[in-house]
Each structure stands twice: as C-alpha cells, then as structure tokens.
Amino acid sequence: MDKIQLINTLPDVFANRTDIASDIWLQNVEFEKDKLYLVEANSGTGKSSLCSFIYGYRKDYQGQILFDNEDTRSYSIKKWTALRKKHFALLWQELRMFPELTAMENVQIKNKLTGYQKKKQILEWFDMLGISDKIDSKMGIMSFGQQQRVALIRSLCQPFDFIFVDEPISHLDDSNSAIMGDILTTEAKRQGAGIIATSIGKHMELPYDKVFRL
C-alpha cells in the first residue's frame, strides 16, 4: 500500500454541522509512504473516529477513504485481516491490551501471528523503554504509561506500510517520548513506511513533513 486518501470524509455525527473548519474533514487529503504526518486535534473533533474509519473498525462516515485508489468500504474480511497483519499498524489511544496476559505475552500474541520480529529485538525495545523489569508482569497491574510503551512494541511486531499512532505519548515523560519517537522513526525508516501521529497538545518532537489540524 503506497497511499491513503480521504475524500470529503466526515463522521455521520457531524453531518448537520456547518462550522467544520478542518484540514482533514471534507477535504481531499493524501498520506504517502515514507513521510511523517502529525494530526493535531482538540477534544471532540473526531480524532478517535478518524482512527476507526481508516482501520475499518467503524463505517459511520460520509465520503470516501481510499487505499491505493480502492475504496475501503468494499474491502472483504480477508482483505482487512491481511491489511492489519501485513500493511497497516495501529497504536490505539485506548491501547486495547489484554490485562490477563503479561507484557511479553501481549506482545507475543501479535508477533506469533505475524512471526515478524525476533525475540531479541523485542527484548531490546523493552530495555530501551525502561520496562524490561515488567516483562513478566500482568498488564492489568501496570501503569498506563507503562502499558503505552508495551503497546508501541506490540504495534511494531508486524510489517507495515503505514503506522498510525493515536496519542502515543499522552502518559509519558519527555525522555521516554524521545526514545519512543526514536524507535518509531527508526523502524518506519527501515520499512520505508509512513507515520501518522495524532496529539491533543503534547506531541513527539519529530521532523514532520506535514501537520494537519483536525
């Protein structure tokens, strides 16, 4: 997948609003591989909805979302599954981790599906993010900031053309944010992938190619 296009896209719940002034909604937006984007948003402007629409999780929007010029509304289950496994990674704002499993198991449940990352690499990331002592802790008893870092590692355990990170550093300090940005960009560069990050204030300090206001 080389290109994501949003054409006249608008969440159904905004359909009656006339005051939409956004760089994304009701616009013609294009995200390309190998580039770095930041989507800045205020609360209630539909940031999480945007994630859900692009990831095929929700379909309550108007307009079109195109991957390589193909409308994603026509995607089959098989195609979505393949996409989520091999082409498009997503770090959810609400993380979507499994509290019953340990940190390592949460990462492995993804990596076993894709078989993409070596265990050594995963352990290295745990180490870099300063949570190597939490590897065998249950996810449920970890702090949100710690969970956020595990979630990043999990999202990297697959090949991708794009990675969408929804408020990845909301609960991290500056030094951890920097490390996360470093890991993310290194891995994206290695794969030649595009990064789309969102924030509602604090954001990773990275050399963005383009910044949108939602």
Next chain:
Amino acid sequence: MNLVWKLLRQHISIPQFAGFFFANLVGMVIILLGIQFYNDTQAIYDGEDSFMKADYLIVNKKIGAMGSIIGKDNAFSKSDIEDFEDQEFVERLGTFTPSAFDVSASFMMDASMSFSTEMFFESVPDQFVDVEKGKWTWKEGEKDIPIMLPKNYLDLYNFGYAQSRNMPKLSEGILGAVKLAINVRGNGKSDSYTGKIVGFSSRLNTILIPESFMKWANKEYAPDAKKDPTRLIVEVNNPTDERITSYLQDNNIETDQDKLDASKTTFMLRIIVGIVMGVGLVISILSFYILMLSVYLLVQKNSTKLENLLLIGYSPAKVSFPYQALTVGLNIIVLLLAFGILFLIRSIYLGMFENFFPDLTAPSIMPALVVGVILLVVVSIFNVIAVRNKVMSIWNRKG
C-alpha cells in the same frame, strides 16, 4: 500454551459445561440405546421366520361342521376379496393359489431308501416372500423349481422319524442341498422337475412355489379347473387395530391369533421404543440449548478480548476456532462415552436374551453407530456456525 486460548478460556464456566455434558450424554445414550434395543429385539422376532414378516396375517374362512355337510364352499369369492381389499387397515392383499394338477415328489436318502409322496403346491404373490432376490424365480422352460417347506416337516422328520429310526438329523442347511424329484401330471401330460428347497417357514403350513410357475402349470396341466382361493395373505398397517378383529369376526374369517399377538407385541415395542427415543431426542436438544447458551454467554463476556484480537489482525476464523474446537471436542467425547455405555448396557441385556434365545445372532451395532455419528456431525455443524455468527456480529460491531 497458546496465548489466544489462554485469553479466551477466561470466563469458561465449568458447571455450565458439565451440565451440558451430562445432559447430552444422557440424551445420546437414550437415543442410541433405543435404536440398538429395537434392532436387537427385532432380530428375535424376525429370527422365527426370515421369509415372512410377522406383520402378515394369513386368514381363511371358518370351517363349520354344518358347512362341510351341506357342501358350503369355504373359498373367498371375487367380491369377498375386493371387499377385504377395500378395508382401510389393509396395505396389501394376496391370494393363495392352490395347484389344480397332481404332484408327487420323491427324494433319495441313500441307495436303499427313498421317500415318495403325493403332495400339493400353493403360491402367493412373490412380494410377500422375502427370499434373496434371484432365488425365488422361475421362468418357462426351466426344470428347477424353488420350493419353500413348512418348518413342521423338518421337525416331524428330525424329532419323529429320524429319532425313532436312529437316523441322522438334518439341518436346514443340509436340506438346502437336497434335490427333490417332482413329477407333475394332468391334462394328459406328465413331466419331471427338480425341486430346490430354498427355505423353511414356520408361518406357512403349506408347500410354497413361485407364482410364475403356478400360473403356468395350472394353465398347462389343468386348463379347465378354476378354483377360488381359500386362504389370503394380508399386510396390515397396524396389527393392533380393533377394526381388524371385528371385521374378521363379522365375516366369519379366522386367523392365526398367536401371530396377531406377536405382531401386536412388535408394534407396541416399536411405539415404546419410539417414545423413549423421542424423550432422548428432547433431552439432547435441550442440552444443545444449554451448550449454545453457555457459548453465547462466554462470547459475550469475552467480547472485548475477541474484538481486540480481531483488531490486531486475527481473522474471525482464527478467533472462532478455540470455541468451535471446544464445543466439537465436547460433542466427540460425549459420543465416545455414549458408545461405551451403549456397549456395556447391550452386553448386559444380550446376556439375558441368550438364556431365552440361544440361537440368536445379535445384529450389527452399525445403525446405532451411524445415527450417533450423524447426530454428532449435525450438532457440530450447528455449533460451528453459531460460534462463527457470534464472532461475526462482533466484527460487524452488532454484538
């Protein structure tokens, strides 16, 4: 351990699944046992006479003392037969055709001894005779005639004649290889045929030959004789029907009452087994419901986990598989256990049967096994589809 399974087995309720397990086991055992018991008891009834079904009634008009004196005919007229055939309880009706020509038969025991006797033949429509196909046929020009003898003849010889003369007893099998020399006379002709004994019947007190030979021979050797049948063979749809008894009484017809009773017994047995199997089926269906409810509950409780798995790239098929394997696995274990219990109970009652019917060869257990496997497959398909639908509703966010 598989991480997906580790996740999805959360909230599995052991009591619910144990409830399903035992309910389904009881239902399955009742169904299979019903089928098997019916088959096994059927073998006892059928074992008496494999050539004539117990459901057939053989009827004749009562012969009264007065009737003999005034020469009243005890044959069924054409209108009698038509009236009988029109009765609601009659499925099929056939007439006994007696031979109108002279027959004598002889067979050699050894060089020094031979039996020779005057005899007669009768025939019934071929569809009433349950002999292996091809064995009960005769075509014009053939010299071999298949013959069925009353079992009494054999008993008479074995327990009377052979006993008193110290001669070897004969089994049905040996007699099957003996050929009778048959001489047929009438209409100025006399021909020799060979009779082949294909079986012994305890239902029929007559010497039976195929209808095709009877028709041809009556025309050939006794073209003028025209006799009305004196006996009828009737297949009824329900031997317990009260109307049968009253119709027979009203028309002065008698039947072999024992046989009517025997078929009544089989009929009642069939109904009872049917009811028992119905109960088993109801229990099985209810247990299936318990299983479906607990799976639905499980999916509901784990819906967030299932959704997250789908969102990180697991396909609906992969996510459904653990629950599908769980239900199908349970079904298989239930079936295997049910088979085990079936064998156990069967060996107990077969042991009891053997005391009463030493000759009984127990029929195959295949029908019960086949029904069990079919039930397993049907129920499993339903389970698999139900789980899949449930997961799809999560995919479509309709849960």
